[in-house]
Amino acid sequence: MGATKRSAELVLQALAAKQSATKFTMVRFGNVLGSSGSVIPLFKQQIKAGGPVTVTDVNMIRYFMTIPESVELVIQAGAMGLGGDVFVLDMGEPVKIDDLAKKMIRLSGLEVKDDAHPEGDIEITYTGLRPGEKLYEELLIGDNVSHTDNPLIMRAREELLTWSELEPILNNLQIAIQDCDQHKLRELLIELVPGFKPQCEISDILYTKK
Numbered sequence: 001m002g003a004t005k006r007s008a009e010l011v012l013q014a015l016a017a018k019q020s021a022t023k024f025t026m027v028r029f030g031n032v033l034g035s036s037g038s039v040i041p042l043f044k045q046q047i048k049a050g051g052p053v054t055v056t057d058v059n060m061i062r063y064f065m066t067i068p069e070s071v072e073l074v075i076q077a078g079a080m081g082l083g084g085d086v087f088v089l090d091m092g093e094p095v096k097i098d099d100l101a102k103k104m105i106r107l108s109g110l111e112v113k114d115d116a117h118p119e120g121d122i123e124i125t126y127t128g129l130r131p132g133e134k135l136y137e138e139l140l141i142g143d144n145v146s147h148t149d150n151p152l153i154m155r156a157r158e159e160l161l162t163w164s165e166l167e168p169i170l171n172n173l174q175i176a177i178q179d180c181d182q183h184k185l186r187e188l189l190i191e192l193v194p195g196f197k198p199q200c201e202i203s204d205i206l207y208t209k210k
Contacts (some may be wrong), residue, residue, distance in 0.1 A: 002138065003189045003196035009086055010192065011170070013160040016084030025081030027074050028156070029089040030063030030137055038064075039097060043104050051113070051122035053101045058126060060098070060135050063091035077153050086156040088145060094137065098124070131200040159194075166192075 005028075012024040034040055039062075046053045065073075070089070077087040105112050105122045113120030129135070144157040161169075169192055176184040182202050190196050 003193045006193045010161055013084045014163040014166045018163045023083045025078050025085050027077045027087045030091045032070050033064050033066050047108050052125040054125055054127050055098050055101050056127055058098045061094040061096050062137050063094050065091055086158055088154045088156050090152040
């Protein structure tokens with residue numbers, strides 16, 4: 001997912017350098033509490049159903065921000081953009097998902113059921129990392145950042161490609177997508193995003209069974 005997001009940034013950066021009619025600005029940040037992709041609604045649903053609450057790994061951490069915080073900072077970052085900027089929001093300290101699950105259980109007036117508390121109400125089960133999933137979230141590819149007038153917004157300095165360099169790679173990506181050639185897709189993403197280092201083999205069941 002990170003490689004495809006960076007690929008999208010490269011497209012916008014190349015377009016920003018190619019023309020001046022439209023100003024493109026990118027903002028990187030972590031998870032938004034209460035959004036459709038957040039674990040919060042899932043945990044609420046699991047607790048309401050009597051459990052278990054599913055956590056990927058006891059050591060998994062993620063960055064979180066509230067909806068008002070994220071909206072305000074994204075708007076401010078957009079106003080700062082000159083064209084082709086990549087901004088990174090200060091997400092504060094990362095949160096252990098396991099601690100979040102336990103806190104939500106207790107805030108619901110219930111107790112965690114585990115070996116130390118077999119009489120508890122809600123059990124937490126650990127499902128394990130899926131292929132390619134990371135314990136730790138990375139918001140920056142490199143560490144070359146500069147500060148802005150807002151201490152919660154940083155500007156990332158990233159290598160970029162010109163449109164003439166990028167266009168043939170995008171064309172090849174389109175062909176690989178049409179051919180469902182996942183090996184070629186991976187090769188092209190590695191070429192496009194040098195920091196992309198796949199952690200596992202291709203695990204798409206439909207593709208590997210062909």
